[in-house]
Amino acid sequence: GAGVSQSPRYKVAKRGQDVALRCDPISGHVSLFWYQQALGQGPEFLTYFQNEAQLDKSGLPSDRFFAERPEGSVSTLKIQRTQQEDSAVYLCASSLDGRGTGELFFGEGSRLTVL
């Protein structure tokens, strides 16, 4: 389809495992965002790309979290040595607006459960 695609939709990891979450944004969208959403809360900003440049990573909770978008399209969020507090839904959103101030188009999210 033409929307934002995320995979996997569900991921169960044992504590200490590394995980990688993929986001395929809408073609041509300049901005790409990652958000973390805990149960019953709103999305919390993690990081933001404009094309391949990571302009803001101030929301990444620790150095175990790493995101990349090497060719300015697909992005991967990697979490190393997962902890139980990493359990959440990870949302990817893209925007046509290069400044990141336009409408966000969200994927359905990747639900991570760390046991």
Next chain:
Amino acid sequence: GDSVTQMEGPVTLSEEAFLTINCTYTATGYPSLFWYVQYPGEGLQLLLKATKADDKGSNKGFEATYRKETTSFHLEKGSVQVSDSAVYFCALTNTNAGKSTFGDGTTLTVKP
């Protein structure tokens, strides 16, 4: 930093009732304001937006007016339907920051 405070839920209404979901914000500068909706089993999608003071965003019978003097962007609908049952998120985007800041969401259930 920027923040968004939403009316706590859940909200339960009968069909055709009037809906208000309050949203206030704190931000530097002149943010754009948004309401996003998440229907069961789906991702967040934009409902409406306003980019400057006194602008009114509207869509699907929902309205919200950007009130700079009260730093508010309350969501209203005159007559809700069962199909409006969803989680509603208020959000702001600061021009200089790029990222959006979201409220915690308000769950609306509309009963027939």
